[in-house]
Amino acid sequence: MDKQLRIALAGNPNSGKTTLFNKLTGSNQFVGNWPGVTVEKKEGRLIVDKEVILTDLPGIYSLSPYTLEEVVARNYLIEEKPDAILNIVDATNLERNLYLTTQLTELGIPVVIALNMMDLVKKAGDSINVKELSRQLGCQIVEISALKGEGVTEAAKAAIEAAKHGKTIPQHSFSGPVEHALAHIEEVTVHNLPEEQQRWYAIKIFERDEKVLEQLKVPADVRAHIENDITAAEKELDDDAESIITNERYVYIGQMLKGIYKKKGKGQLSVSDKIDKIVTNRILALPIFALIMFLVYALSMGASITDGGISIGTFLTDWANDVLGGAWLTDGSRAILEGWNVAPWLVGLISDGIFAGVGAVLGFVPQMLVLFLMLCLLEDCGYMARIAFIMDRIFRKFGLSGKSFIPMLVGTGCGVPGVMATRTIENERDRRMTIMTTTFIPCGAKMPIIGLIAGALFGGSTWVATSAYFIGIAAIVISGIMLKKTKMFAGDPAPFVMELPAYHLPAWGNVLRGTWERGWSFIKRAGTVIVVSSIVIWFLTSFGSVNGQFGMVDDLYEDDSVVTDEYVAQVAERMGIPEDEVEPMDDSILARVAQPVSIVFKPLGFGDWKPTAATVTGLVAKEEVVANFGIMYAYDDQNGEEELEENGDQIWGRVAEDFNAFSGGHGRLAAYSFMIFNLLCAPCFAAIGAIKREMNSRKWTWFAIAYQCGFAWVTAFIVWQLGRIFVGGMNVIGLILALVMLALIGWQLFKPYKEAQKLTVQ
Amino acid sequence: MKTLRDVTVGETVKVVKLHGEGAVKRRIMDMGITKGVEVYVRKLAPLGDPVEVNVRNYELSLRKADAEMIEVE
Numbered sequence: 001m002d003k004q005l006r007i008a009l010a011g012n013p014n015s016g017k018t019t020l021f022n023k024l025t026g027s028n029q030f031v032g033n034w035p036g037v038t039v040e041k042k043e044g045r046l047i048v049d050k051e052v053i054l055t056d057l058p059g060i061y062s063l064s065p066y067t068l069e070e071v072v073a074r075n076y077l078i079e080e081k082p083d084a085i086l087n088i089v090d091a092t093n094l095e096r097n098l099y100l101t102t103q104l105t106e107l108g109i110p111v112v113i114a115l116n117m118m119d120l121v122k123k124a125g126d127s128i129n130v131k132e133l134s135r136q137l138g139c140q141i142v143e144i145s146a147l148k149g150e151g152v153t154e155a156a157k158a159a160i161e162a163a164k165h166g167k168t169i170p171q172h173s174f175s176g177p178v179e180h181a182l183a184h185i186e187e188v189t190v191h192n193l194p195e196e197q198q199r200w201y202a203i204k205i206f207e208r209d210e211k212v213l214e215q216l217k218v219p220a221d222v223r224a225h226i227e228n229d230i231t232a233a234e235k236e237l238d239d240d241a242e243s244i245i246t247n248e249r250y251v252y253i254g255q256m257l258k259g260i261y262k263k264k265g266k267g268q269l270s271v272s273d274k275i276d277k278i279v280t281n282r283i284l285a286l287p288i289f290a291l292i293m294f295l296v297y298a299l300s301m302g303a304s305i306t307d308g309g310i311s312i313g314t315f316l317t318d319w320a321n322d323v324l325g326g327a328w329l330t331d332g333s334r335a336i337l338e339g340w341n342v343a344p345w346l347v348g349l350i351s352d353g354i355f356a357g358v359g360a361v362l363g364f365v366p367q368m369l370v371l372f373l374m375l376c377l378l379e380d381c382g383y384m385a386r387i388a389f390i391m392d393r394i395f396r397k398f399g400l401s402g403k404s405f406i407p408m409l410v411g412t413g414c415g416v417p418g419v420m421a422t423r424t425i426e427n428e429r430d431r432r433m434t435i436m437t438t439t440f441i442p443c444g445a446k447m448p449i450i451g452l453i454a455g456a457l458f459g460g461s462t463w464v465a466t467s468a469y470f471i472g473i474a475a476i477v478i479s480g481i482m483l484k485k486t487k488m489f490a491g492d493p494a495p496f497v498m499e500l501p502a503y504h505l506p507a508w509g510n511v512l513r514g515t516w517e518r519g520w521s522f523i524k525r526a527g528t529v530i531v532v533s534s535i536v537i538w539f540l541t542s543f544g545s546v547n548g549q550f551g552m553v554d555d556l557y558e559d560d561s562v563v564t565d566e567y568v569a570q571v572a573e574r575m576g577i578p579e580d581e582v583e584p585m586d587d588s589i590l591a592r593v594a595q596p597v598s599i600v601f602k603p604l605g606f607g608d609w610k611p612t613a614a615t616v617t618g619l620v621a622k623e624e625v626v627a628n629f630g631i632m633y634a635y636d637d638q639n640g641e642e643e644l645e646e647n648g649d650q651i652w653g654r655v656a657e658d659f660n661a662f663s664g665g666h667g668r669l670a671a672y673s674f675m676i677f678n679l680l681c682a683p684c685f686a687a688i689g690a691i692k693r694e695m696n697s698r699k700w701t702w703f704a705i706a707y708q709c710g711f712a713w714v715t716a717f718i719v720w721q722l723g724r725i726f727v728g729g730m731n732v733i734g735l736i737l738a739l740v741m742l743a744l745i746g747w748q749l750f751k752p753y754k755e756a757q758k759l760t761v762q
Numbered sequence: 763m764k765t766l767r768d769v770t771v772g773e774t775v776k777v778v779k780l781h782g783e784g785a786v787k788r789r790i791m792d793m794g795i796t797k798g799v800e801v802y803v804r805k806l807a808p809l810g811d812p813v814e815v816n817v818r819n820y821e822l823s824l825r826k827a828d829a830e831m832i833e834v835e
Binding site for chain 2: 061062064066067092093095096099239240242243246247250251276280281282283285286385388389390392393394396495496497498499500501502
């Protein structure tokens with residue numbers, strides 16, 4: 001059997017690359033990430049020949065060492081040496097697209113060009129002499145229309161043929177002084193590399209490409225020797241080496257196209273230009289932007305169509321949560337398992353642990369699919385780039401991208417799709433920063449916590465909720481400014497020099513596929529995290545040791561020989577509650593662990609086991625915080641009382657009393673501090689799963705969670721300590737520490753910042 | 763020295779030289795803004811920054827701070 005052929009698909013962003021890839025591979029695709037980075041990697045088998053693997057390289061404009069996508073692409077091309085490159089070129093944007101082509105032909109890999117959108121060129125009355133272009137570039141050209149699927153098979157066959165027998169020799173040359181230096185470089189440094197790669201390496205050395213110099217480990221004396229040649233060329237041409245090469249490539253392309261590309265109509269506004277005149281108009285841009293954002297939000301996360309809203313996503317999610325997750329999965333599985341006489345603990349594990357967890361995941365899926373559908377639409381039709389254009393001015397100040405607006409807006413509904421919406425941000429640094437800060441915005445599930453605190457201690461005052469949003473936004477701004485100056489974020493430059501692609505009707509195939517890919521990747525990866533952690537939390541709340549016996553606390557409490565009156569008195573004393581309020585949960589592992597752990601929250605004003613346990617269970621889902629308060633404050637919905645309200649208004653009195661008791665009379669401040677911590681600390685497991693998926697790195701996931709928890713702790717600490725100056729009970733040491741923390745934050749905020757120039761990728 | 767930043771909307775200018783160094787400069791050049799090319803300044807973003815230009819027959823946006831590196835005539 002022949003060895004398996006590998007073809008790389010390369011091209012500019014917005015050149016129709018994704019469409020072509022989908023047309024060439026159909027459903028034979030595997031989606032993953034390039035190792036260690038957040039850049040997506042797609043591979044597939046060609047429909048025309050299943051033995052051939054097609055790798056979709058990230059969309060790039062050049063093979064420079066400065067952006068992650070470019071480094072990923074060129075490392076693949078140089079190290080993995082695919083058998084051929086299929087280079088998709090947008091015929092309507094020939095000059096800039098061929099700029100990449102001139103670089104690809106230097107790699108010593110056969111190149112076949114798929115000339116896309118020729119139909120549009122012809123429609124505009126222009127003409128391209130394809131034969132002559134092919135001759136001048138030294139590689140075969142196949143005219144295609146990726147959208148209509150025309151010429152696609154021919155392009156694939158040509159690429160396979162080239163992979164087997166083809167050879168591409170770069171036809172363009174640089175000016176005399178450059179070629180002179182290149183010849184020298186080839187002679188002294190790269191002669192022992194594979195012959196076909198020598199030219200590429202020589203050019204990179206001439207450009208003083210740090211990544212190549214590092215990789216080749218050019219000895220210092222040789223470097224000094226070449227440096228003479230480079231500076232000589234630079235002097236003669238009065239520019240730096242990198243610019244000389246770039247310049248000459250474009251000059252060469254311009255010269256070449258003179259006889260090949262004939263333009264008929266000139267200066268006419270295209271449809272896309274007309275649309276853009278309105279959509280990014282100075283006055284209309286912001287209202288239009290607001291309207292589009294409103295629609296995205298209202299359709300996916302807003303009020304359900306049954307509640308007078310227009311959201312199909314929320315409608316389906318409500319159904320999935322209540323009927324599918326709640327009734328069918330949780331209750332249904334319980335009924336079936338109990339019918340089979342399965343041991344009660346196993347029923348609990350499967351129904352309350354696993355299925356409740358799975359249900360929680362499934363519940364998000366409809367909302368997310370609707371949301372991703374709209375994001376894919378915005379991206380595919382070209383509006384997403386305009387969002388960055390419109391919002392850049394505001395967001396770049398705190399190290400974020402203009403596109404960070406969408407994740408944050410979505411995050412007010414739910415952090416999970418918010419985090420996943422970061423995928424539209426190209427720059428890895430901006431993406432990571434957005435992932436880390438998106439969940440600071442209070443999501444829908446945090447509203448009951450705010451409602452509980454506002455109702456129990458602040459008489460239902462609306463400023464509590466308002467302040468929660470302000471705190472969320474302030475947390476994003478402060479974190480953005482602080483983090484962008486840290487070492488972890490300092491490594492990557494973020495040039496905002498962005499193409500604004502022409503608007504076009506969305507390609508439905510791409511949109512639906514993109515929507516499904518994102519939805520499925522969430523179900524798969526986040527799902528596993530949620531299921532495992534749901535089981536752990538279920539175990540911690542259900543099991544414990546009661547009077548020396550270990551088991552399920554609910555069962556053990558049924559047994560009067562274990563739970564003696566004497567024992568109940570002990571528990572009541574340990575927990576500091578009246579005897580008639582002792583609950584099975586007081587003996588759970590969670591309660592036992594929460595008791596000592598609550599020391600961590602002492603300096604924040606709520607170092608009591610109940611808020612501690614509620615905070616921990618909040619990791620499963622933030623709604624659980626109020627539900628757990630219900631359990632812990634012994635609200636009993638079995639005895640004829642109605643079910644606990646979402647914001648827990650039946651237990652407001654008890655909560656207020658308790659907060660006042662353990663905080664020495666400063667219940668309000670303690671409760672506010674508790675709220676701040678819960679708003680800012682690590683999000684629920686579903687969102688953590690999404691963070692892990694999007695970061696594609698264990699280290700970064702842990703860093704994000706640790707940062708969020710740390711930031712939440714420090715903020716609550718400062719509020720509690722400073723607040724006591726006003727309400728009394730000031731602690732001098734605490735106050736000093738709080739002031740020191742404030743000073744450190746201020747220092748990090750105001751210290752000068754310099755944008756990095758070098759990209760650090762392993 | 764006149765830079766792309768100083769150009770009023772609707773004007774077409776010719777690039778004379780690129781200043782600065784490193785990632786941003788390379789990126790600007792990679793996107794086709796090189797010596798001698800004509801650049802048409804199409805518009806400003808609603809908040810005043812970045813700018814949108816037409817170069818080599820496509821639309822490109824860049825920040826004013828970066829546009830300052832591009833010397834034009």
